[in-house]
Amino acid sequence: MRRPTDADRADVAAALDVWAAGLLSTLERETGCTLLIHGDTQPYDLHLATPEVTEDVLAIPWDVDDAGLPLGPLIHGRWRPSLAAAVLATPHAPGRTCVLGAKTVQPFLYGRRLDGGAVERLAPDAAPGDYVFVVDPGRRPLGVARLAPDGRGLDPVRDLGWYLREGG
Amino acid sequence: MALEPLRVPPSPALRRWANQHGYSPEILARWDAFYPDVIRLVEVLGRPPSKYIRLNALAEDPTHTLEQLRTKGFALEPTPVPEAWRVTDEPFAIGATEEYLLGQYQLQDLSTQLAVMALEPEPGERVLDLAAAPGGKTIQIAQAMRNVGRIHAFDVDAERARALKANLARCRVRNVAVHVRDGADAVEVPGPADRVLLDAPCTGEGVIQRDPTRRRGHLEEYAQCSMLQSRLLDAAVAALRPGGLLVYSTCTLAPEENELQIQAALERHPLTVEPLPEAIGELRIRQNTLLPGLTRVADHKLTEAIALTAHTLPHLHDCLGFYVARLRKEAA
Numbered sequence: 001m002r003r004p005t006d007a008d009r010a011d012v013a014a015a016l017d018v019w020a021a022g023l024l025s026t027l028e029r030e031t032g033c034t035l036l037i038h039g040d041t042q043p044y045d046l047h048l049a050t051p052e053v054t055e056d057v058l059a060i061p062w063d064v065d066d067a068g069l070p071l072g073p074l075i076h077g078r079w080r081p082s083l084a085a086a087v088l089a090t091p092h093a094p095g096r097t098c099v100l101g102a103k104t105v106q107p108f109l110y111g112r113r114l115d116g117g118a119v120e121r122l123a124p125d126a127a128p129g130d131y132v133f134v135v136d137p138g139r140r141p142l143g144v145a146r147l148a149p150d151g152r153g154l155d156p157v158r159d160l161g162w163y164l165r166e167g168g
Numbered sequence: 169m170a171l172e173p174l175r176v177p178p179s180p181a182l183r184r185w186a187n188q189h190g191y192s193p194e195i196l197a198r199w200d201a202f203y204p205d206v207i208r209l210v211e212v213l214g215r216p217p218s219k220y221i222r223l224n225a226l227a228e229d230p231t232h233t234l235e236q237l238r239t240k241g242f243a244l245e246p247t248p249v250p251e252a253w254r255v256t257d258e259p260f261a262i263g264a265t266e267e268y269l270l271g272q273y274q275l276q277d278l279s280t281q282l283a284v285m286a287l288e289p290e291p292g293e294r295v296l297d298l299a300a301a302p303g304g305k306t307i308q309i310a311q312a313m314r315n316v317g318r319i320h321a322f323d324v325d326a327e328r329a330r331a332l333k334a335n336l337a338r339c340r341v342r343n344v345a346v347h348v349r350d351g352a353d354a355v356e357v358p359g360p361a362d363r364v365l366l367d368a369p370c371t372g373e374g375v376i377q378r379d380p381t382r383r384r385g386h387l388e389e390y391a392q393c394s395m396l397q398s399r400l401l402d403a404a405v406a407a408l409r410p411g412g413l414l415v416y417s418t419c420t421l422a423p424e425e426n427e428l429q430i431q432a433a434l435e436r437h438p439l440t441v442e443p444l445p446e447a448i449g450e451l452r453i454r455q456n457t458l459l460p461g462l463t464r465v466a467d468h469k470l471t472e473a474i475a476l477t478a479h480t481l482p483h484l485h486d487c488l489g490f491y492v493a494r495l496r497k498e499a500a
Contacts, residue, residue, distance in 0.1 A: 032316075033342055050343045052318040056294070057345050059358040066333050067345035084337040087270065109269075140266065160269035167334030 001038045001047070001057050001064045008037055012046060015079040019093040026092055031069070038065050046071040046079075072144075080131055081144050083158050090133040090141040095125030097133040098145065098154060105136045108143070108154070109161035116152025123147065131157060171394040171424040171432065173387040174466045176201045189214070191383045195373070199421060202462060203481060212483040217377040219255040220247065220278045220487070221262060222304070226311055226340045227271040236267050248451050249281050251311075254486075271339040276304040278453065279374070279480040279490035283367055283417040284308040286444050286494045291316035293362040296407055298351030298400055299369055301328035303335035309365065310341040319344040320361075322351040352403035360409035368397040370418040370425050374489020377482065390424040397429050405437045410500040414439070417492045421479075423465040426491040430461070430477060431470045438498040441473040445494075448478070453485040461493070 004012060009024075012035065016023040028034060033048035036057065049057065049068025057064045072082035081089065090097055099121040104114055123132045128151045134142045143159035178186065178197035186193040189210055200206040221244070223230035230251060237244060243257035255262050262268065263275055284305050289295045291313045300306045300321035309319055321336075321344050323329045329348040336344055347353065351366070371389050376382045397418075404414050416433075418425050433439060443449060444458075451458060461477030463470045477493035 031342055048342065049345070050316065050318065052292070052294075052316075053343050053345050056318050056320070056358060060345075060347075061356055062347075062349070062353075064345050064347065068342050069340070070333075070337055082337070084340070087340070109266075136266070140270065160266070163269055163334055163338050164264065167331065167338065 001036050001067060003054070003058070004035050004037050009035065011042070011077060012074055012079075015074055015077055019079070019089065019096045023089060023092055027088060031088070033068055036067060042077070043073045043075040045073050078131075080157070081133070083143060083160060083162065086133050086144050086158075087141045090135060093133060096123045096130070097135055098123050098126075098147075099135055099137065099139070100142065102137050105142065108134060108145075108156065109159050111156050111159055111161060111165070113156060114145075114154045116148075116150060119152065119154060122152065127151070134159070171391065171428050173390040173424060174198060175387065176466070189383075190380070192385055194387060195383070195385055202423060202465065203421065203459075205483060208483045209481065213376045215377065217277070217482065217488060218486050219258075219262065220276060221253050221255060221273045222276045222281060222308065223251045223253065223273045224271055224307065224311060224339050225251070226315055228267075233267055233272040236272075237262075237265065240265065247278055248453060249278055249285070252276075252278055252281055254278075269338070274304055274307055274335065274339060276308070278487040279485070280304060280367070280417075280419070280488070281308060282448055282480070282490065282492050283365060283415055284312060285448050286417075286492050287363050287365050287413065287415040288445060289313050289363050293317045294357075294359055295319045296354045296357065296361045296364045296404070297321045298354055298364065298366045298404060299323060300346075301325060301332040303332040305365060305367055306332065306344060307335060307339045307341055310336075310339075310343055313343060315342045317343055320347060320354065320357050321345070322347045322349055322354055324348070324350045351400050354407045355403055357407065361407050361412060362409060363413045363415070364404045364408050365415050365417075366400055366404045367417045368400055368425070369393065370397070370420040371422055372419055373421040374419040374482070374491075377488065390422050393420075394424050394429060397425055398432065401429070401433050402437075405433070405439065405497060408497045410497055412497050413442075414495040414497065415492065416495065417490065419488055419490055421481075421489050423462055426479075426493075427462050427465060427470055427474050427477065428468065430474060430493050430495070431468075433495070434471060434473075439495045440498065441471075441476045442494045442496050443476045444478055444492065453480070453487065456484045459484065461491070
């Protein structure tokens, strides 16, 4: 794990700006954490860790692959948020957030694909193929999906139900 | 160092009774020698354990989480342990709510929460958790530290470490680094630790309600486990700063892995046994205080300080069987 270079930081900030202006700084400020990267080149994994954990991790004699909150990978300039990132960042990114109807929350949490009729409110700033956050009618985070090619449906990427199915 | 298993010959009556209930007679004979009311213990071990949750203030105000769960029809009863609630009725599995998935609480037996209460970690410290998966106690440490400072969580099993990472992320923990390595490698973490938790791999007799196969355990397993525990204890002491605190715990009833392990550690390391914090010492669970550690085990007479360690037992405390010891490394 390593600190980001200036170039890394610019890439990450740009990728998160697509979701909400200044999102990286907002998340760092809100959590009191700093950005760490695991991997030499993209795709690499982003983490937010406390300054003390960061200090320790950088001095440990083996490669640490998990520290702090995992935010998800940066893949060729595009950020694919993790579940932990979805919970943290959703309130700050209304433009990239889809709201489900009450009846479609459970299917989403089972990892099911949703057609356009199931989404109460589409993310206004997302285009087909974009990653989006998904919330329930009460605006509680449910996970991450990809806007379907028709611009209306959602293909699941990672829903909170994953914690029960595979997360242990 | 492997500790020789204690052999207590079962009487013919006990042997018959053990076979009727699916237990190894040698295990029941040992329990009868060490603990009160083995008949009641076996009866309770035949039933599912009570369910407990621990509310997570890192994710949500605990009062709000309680309201949300009660609105959904869950019945929750307070316990003497702060933030720990007993589930007395559930309209569906309490581990399947949105609140659980959002990390607002974890499923954690009451007994295991005592280990972190004994550790008393504080914000800003460096804490090691040497056998951390699946992460309930690590999360509890992070809660006590309010996500400030550093925790290094070790587990040698990659699959269990995966669960550990998922649980930490789900519960919004930010101050943990996870190492999929032997806990003994913790000595290489830079800077000595202020506190170390070793919830050691063990024969698991205290969790028979969850894993009935442990009823037919073999005496050789005590020696195997005690060897691993010794090695991890040595590493824990080496990684701890002078004056630092080590909490050793297991979920077994075997003295070889509990009191005798601590006695051996006292003889080879500059450690003293400390009383458990008042919050635990004064605890009454189901009207019973915790059972003091045994100072006489078969032919072994142990140091009196071992009585400062403690057990929970399923038939006395309505939780899993657990052992906890609080040890201070002497200052330089």
